[in-house]
Amino acid sequence: MALDTTQIQDKLTETFGSAVFQYQQEKDIFSFEVNADKITAVILFLKNDETTRFNFLTDLCAIHYPENEADRQFAVVYHLHNWYENIRIKIKVYINGETPEIKTVSSIFLSANWMERETYDFYGINFIGHPQLKRILNMDEMVSFPMRKEFPMEDGGRTDKDDRFFGRTIDNC
Amino acid sequence: MSNSNINMVEPPEGVVGEGFFATKLNDVVGLARANSLWPLPFATSCCGIEFMATMASHYDLARFGSERVSFSPRQADMLMVMGTISKKMAPILRQVYEQMAEPRWVIAVGACASSGGIFDTYSVLQGIDKVIPVDVYVPGCPPRPEQIVDGVMKLQEIVKNESVRRRNSPEYQELLASYNIK
Ligand code: SF4
Numbered sequence: 035m036a037l038d039t040t041q042i043q044d045k046l047t048e049t050f051g052s053a054v055f056q057y058q059q060e061k062d063i064f065s066f067e068v069n070a071d072k073i074t075a076v077i078l079f080l081k082n083d084e085t086t087r088f089n090f091l092t093d094l095c096a097i098h099y100p101e102n103e104a105d106r107q108f109a110v111v112y113h114l115h116n117w118y119e120n121i122r123i124k125i126k127v128y129i130n131g132e133t134p135e136i137k138t139v140s141s142i143f144l145s146a147n148w149m150e151r152e153t154y155d156f157y158g159i160n161f162i163g164h165p166q167l168k169r170i171l172n173m174d175e176m177v178s179f180p181m182r183k184e185f186p187m188e189d190g191g192r193t194d195k196d197d198r199f200f201g202r203t204i205d206n207c
Numbered sequence: 208m209s210n211s212n213i214n215m216v217e218p219p220e221g222v223v224g225e226g227f228f229a230t231k232l233n234d235v236v237g238l239a240r241a242n243s244l245w246p247l248p249f250a251t252s253c254c255g256i257e258f259m260a261t262m263a264s265h266y267d268l269a270r271f272g273s274e275r276v277s278f279s280p281r282q283a284d285m286l287m288v289m290g291t292i293s294k295k296m297a298p299i300l301r302q303v304y305e306q307m308a309e310p311r312w313v314i315a316v317g318a319c320a321s322s323g324g325i326f327d328t329y330s331v332l333q334g335i336d337k338v339i340p341v342d343v344y345v346p347g348c349p350p351r352p353e354q355i356v357d358g359v360m361k362l363q364e365i366v367k368n369e370s371v372r373r374r375n376s377p378e379y380q381e382l383l384a385s386y387n388i389k
Contacts, residue, residue: 172294
């Protein structure tokens with residue numbers, strides 16, 4: 035019997051009530067939002083429940099929404115994959131912009147370890163309980179988080195490129 | 208022997224007489240160095256592929272005395288940096304340069320190595336001359352093997368014409384000091 039989206043939705047409402055909401059079909063992927071404090075429980079449930087069986091974490095990343103209100107400045111996105119029936123889902127968790135932090139899922143899926151480090155590296159999101167939360171791709175001395183929208187796209191250290199010949203303004207906006 | 212097509216480099220300027228030939232030591236050393244430059248390829252991305260073509264039989268950099276590609280900085284004369292150097296890679300490039308013995312020369316191959324190229328972004332070094340001195344810049348994204356060979360020939364000219372004592376000269380000391388290299 036194939037697992038369909040209503041089943042996933044029913045299971046989640048039954049177990050977590052209003053902590054999981056905003057269910058919708060986005061193109062060919064079923065998506066929903068989860069409250070930040072419930073994320074580990076929801077992922078653990080989806081992994082271990084014998085009907086959902088989402089046994090693989092495909093991706094974990096973040097999005098910066100500087101226009102949103104303070105409590106929804108960052109979204110952490112989880113992509114899960116059920117290998118038995120080849121079904122994928124997407125989970126979004128919105129978190130606060132001042133102190134972006136969320137519990138780690140690296141104890142549930144070991145592959146989350148590096149993905150969370152990368153997300154920390156680029157967005158500065160603190161994954162509570164992560165075994166080794168330090169930069170992974172950028173150099174350790176870096177102080178900023180380059181994928182945040184306020185971070186300038188171009189390198190400030192360039193000396194040999196004249197902005198006038200690149201159609202850019204002084205502050206590179 | 209008459210039908211052999213081995214090319215020999217021209218001897219430097221000098222005085223020829225019966226059984227002797229007199230010239231400047233600088234010129235002889237320069238000639239020897241210029242025609243036995245051992246390259247150290249530091250290839251990080253696409254430009255490195257062009258270097259492979261340059262070394263292969265069609266373009267054959269060995270014709271210019273660079274037969275032996277050295278993969279140890281200690282035995283190389285010519286550091287060829289080909290590709291995008293990220294800021295995280297910069298200290299490693301510098302360390303490789305520091306490990307090379309004098310005399311040493313550097314060619315920046317391609318737009319990325321010369322100026323950061325199209326990668327005008329937070330993670331990419333805007334030209335390797337921010338961390339080590341460069342002798343020859345080869346433009347292009349990527350440069351054709353002919354251009355790389357041309358860059359090597361330009362370097363040979365530099366090597367032939369510089370003084371044996373270059374590394375003791377105050378200008379050279381000052382240059383290295385400006386990069387904070389001992
Ligand atoms: S200069 Fe162009 S071809 Fe060379 S490494 Fe950079 S992007 Fe690649």
